[in-house]
Amino acid sequence: MALYVFGLYVAAAVFTVVYLRFQAKSSWLFSGLYAAVLVAAVHALFGLVLTPVPPPRTATRSVWRGRPSAYIDLLEEAYGR
Structure with a gap:
């Protein structure tokens, strides 16, 4: 889930440090x-x-570009709905 929300770079860095x-x-x-x-x-x-x-597409990258429904699109794509 963190990979979808924050992206590969942030998720990898935070997980590694923690x-x-x-x-x-x-x-x-x-x-x-x-x-x-x-x-x-x-x-x-x-x-x-x-x-x-x-790199993998993230929800925050799309939201920052002005597409607030991108997170819902990613969830639907991930879970096949």
């Missing part, structure tokens, strides 16, 4: 740096290697 900090008991510095490197690597993968393949 997991490393609270489950693996890593420091805030390590967690933040690891998340930054992960997001940069994912961005490079989609931006350089997989150029014709866009």
Whole structure:
């Protein structure tokens, strides 16, 4: 659900920081740096290697572009309604 709402980059960064900090008991510095490197690597993968393949579509990106019904469209598309 977070992937649909916030996007791949934000969801990956938040999940990584929360997991490393609270489950693996890593420091805030390590967690933040690891998340930054992960997001940069994912961005490079989609931006350089997989150029014709866009990152997954999100609800917030469409809402920011002035389409408030985009979230409902995404849910209907995801659940086949």
